[in-house]
Amino acid sequence: MWEFLKAGGPFMFLLVTTSIVGLTFIIERGLALRWKKVIPPDVEDAVERCRAKEDLDRLHVVCNLQPSALSRLLTVAAEHLNWPKGENVDAIQTRARHEVAQLERGLVVLEIVVGIAPLLGLVGTIHGLITLFGDLGRTGLNDNAALARGIAIALNTTLAGLLTAIPSLIAWSYYNKKVETLAVEMETLCDELLRRFYRHEQND
Numbered sequence: 355m356w357e358f359l360k361a362g363g364p365f366m367f368l369l370v371t372t373s374i375v376g377l378t379f380i381i382e383r384g385l386a387l388r389w390k391k392v393i394p395p396d397v398e399d400a401v402e403r404c405r406a407k408e409d410l411d412r413l414h415v416v417c418n419l420q421p422s423a424l425s426r427l428l429t430v431a432a433e434h435l436n437w438p439k440g441e442n443v444d445a446i447q448t449r450a451r452h453e454v455a456q457l458e459r460g461l462v463v464l465e466i467v468v469g470i471a472p473l474l475g476l477v478g479t480i481h482g483l484i485t486l487f488g489d490l491g492r493t494g495l496n497d498n499a500a501l502a503r504g505i506a507i508a509l510n511t512t513l514a515g516l517l518t519a520i521p522s523l524i525a526w527s528y529y530n531k532k533v534e535t536l537a538v539e540m541e542t543l544c545d546e547l548l549r550r551f552y553r554h555e556q557n558d
Contacts, residue, residue: 365478365511369471373518376467379460380525387457387529392536393543394420401428401543405550410435423453424540431544439552446544450537457533464526468519475515482508 360366385391400416403409410432417425430449434442486504 363478363482363511365474365481366514369474369478369511369514369518372467372471372474373514376464376471376518376522376525379463379467380521383460383464383525383529386460387532387536389536392422392457393424393539394422396420397422397425397428398543401547404547407435407551423457423536424543426453427540427544428547431547435551439548442548446548450541450544453540454533454537457536458530461526461529461533464522464529467522468526471518471522472512472515475512475518478511478515479508482511 397416397420400413404413413428413432417429427446427449431442431446434445437445483505486501486508
């Protein structure tokens, strides 16, 4: 392994650093975007049970005990029930944009890794080929086997770049879709809460 990395030159070590950064954010986002962390079951259950203003205290307690993106959105909704529905929805949407931005935090790093890793690999390969042909030109060697070995070594960085980018691309696509799914579910729960209380007020 060390010989493989050493043969790739400085660009190979840049790719190793890039792959470590990518792996770090893949793990971190995987932990941060767990369904139970963003939408705790107890908070979801509290929303289902919240049918009247008397139930709001329990909802507040559950949201405070289990802080999450959904808890913060529900807190905004519950605290502004005395506002007109349109203004309450605007307040929730403002908070929701902030929460979604927090959920997407780190995904831009994966996007950068996806873009830069293959380019680093390609530059490393070109650098290796330039060095190889420069050495062959100076020594005047005409050894096809040596030439083939040199080209194979030069291509190592291209392989490493692709192996770094592909997992990051998969994770980036998956996490983007998961953030979208979580956002839709949180919006649905908030809408359900608002619909109950504003319909109740209209009936009064």
